[in-house]
Amino acid sequence: MATPSPRGAENRGPDGPDPAARAPAPSAVRRWRRRLADEREEAKVYRDLATRRTGEERQILLGLAEAEERHAAHWMRLLGDEAGRVRRGAARMRLLAFLARRFGSVFVLALAQRAETRSPYRSDADATAAMAADERVHEEVVRGLAARGRARVSGTFRAAVFGANDGLVSNFALVLGVIGGGASPSTVVLTGVAGLLAGALSMGAGEYVSVRSQRELLAASAPDVRDAHALLRELDVNANELALVYRARGVPAAEADRRAAAVLRSGDPRSLGGPDGADDGGHDVVGTGLSAALSSFCFFASGAAVPVVPFLFGLGGASAVIVAGVLVGLALMLTGATVGVLSGGPPLRRALRQLAIGMGAAATTYGLGLLVGAAVG
Known part of the structure; x- marks a missing residue:
């Protein structure tokens, strides 16, 4: 043509x-x-x-x-x-x-x-x-x-992105807070490592409980089509409540009647699987509790390690803070751009938004650390 x-x-x-x-x-x-x-x-x-x-x-x-x-x-x-x-x-x-x-x-x-x-x-x-x-x-x-x-990876990906971002922001803010309070370099390292471990374990456990709970809620809401073949054979074709199943799922009355009649004619129990005649796929979207927990733990730990790296290599004072700030800023922009790419949005705008939020939180904590340090001192 x-x-x-x-x-x-x-x-x-x-x-x-x-x-x-x-x-x-x-x-x-x-x-x-x-x-x-x-x-x-x-x-x-x-x-x-x-x-x-x-x-x-x-x-x-x-x-x-x-x-x-x-x-x-x-x-x-x-x-x-x-x-x-x-x-x-x-x-x-x-x-x-x-x-x-x-x-x-x-x-x-x-x-x-x-x-x-x-x-x-x-x-x-x-x-x-x-x-x-x-x-x-x-x-x-x-x-x-x-x-x-996106639906296939959303559960694990969400845990990974949120874990990395939380690790970067929370531990960088924690490190800056104790620096602002006048802590020694060794105390800064100890605080950073403790924050990494505590946060990673908390994030991993929280993700596991969250995903498991969500999967259990979805399982409780999933249609039960056991023995559906026998059930369809026994229903009264002229007066049955099958249409009510669809109406309970939000299908308009006329459409519910039409679907119920079609199911009875076909005798196909798969039509009972969901509001659109399909099996519920929510479990795939949520992911598994273990994969989400491991993903969250590992990515939180990797993010939380970034602001501690300069101190582990012997840097101190303003130079360590500057290096940590640059590393954290780059990592925040990378996570923001990744979310932008996957969501179909502009990566640069997402990266700058992530950077602004993370640096704003860290600056706030540093200011509070200065105030607390001055009050205690």
Whole structure:
């Protein structure tokens, strides 16, 4: 099927501008080559991701790759003999392709989602209206795939991010507080190590209890479909309470009646699994108590160790505080940017927000330590 003609260009044929009518400007040729290289890189990303998936997700990713290859063919037609040698895509697209080959993780899908969001085709007169619409649809498709991945890692990831951030902020604030109070370097190290161990153990235990409790609540709310086959055979087709099951789950009355009738006709007990006729997947979203506890413990400990490192290497006074502040600031920005990437938000804004919150808490504790130290002294 022929690709629709570009928007806003003059002297065009059915497949784009007529090369015989007017030679393209050098700037246009450079832009078309850049678009071609980026589309090829993007198709490569989706094909590499597809090799790490199975079933429906694999087919979706292959479909996206084929669409990007159609877009690449459009730029090839415009370039004609000007296509030249195969060029490399933009640096961010090459990085995305590298990550897809090495990891194939939810991070890559989140980055791909941002890449689709920044598509230039809506303002590019040489792109077709169909291509611009494709990119908008691709954004939603990748958003859906990324959401699946986020759901699979959300429990452990949440514990990891919160653990690292809490370790950084709380122990840095603790260290600055005792420094402000006039503590000796050895006391600072002892306080930092004690804060690391106490906080990591507390976070790990808290996460385990929290996740276990949440899973137990979900289990108590999950539909009980044991012996469902026998139950469906015994229900009165004309007067039964099966529709009430759906209404109790928030389904409107008319729709509940329709679903109840469909279940009775099919005799399929899987339709009783949830409000949308599916089994409850909340347990996968929450994660396991042990994995969340271990993740929280390890990441809190790693975060809490950062502000203590300069003191362990013999630094003291203002130099140790400055080095610790720089290390903690970089780590806070890294955790903030990671959350931004996974959430589909702007990484820099999330990083700066994390930095401001962490440094604000540490500065407050340092000020209080100065006041307490002055009062005690």
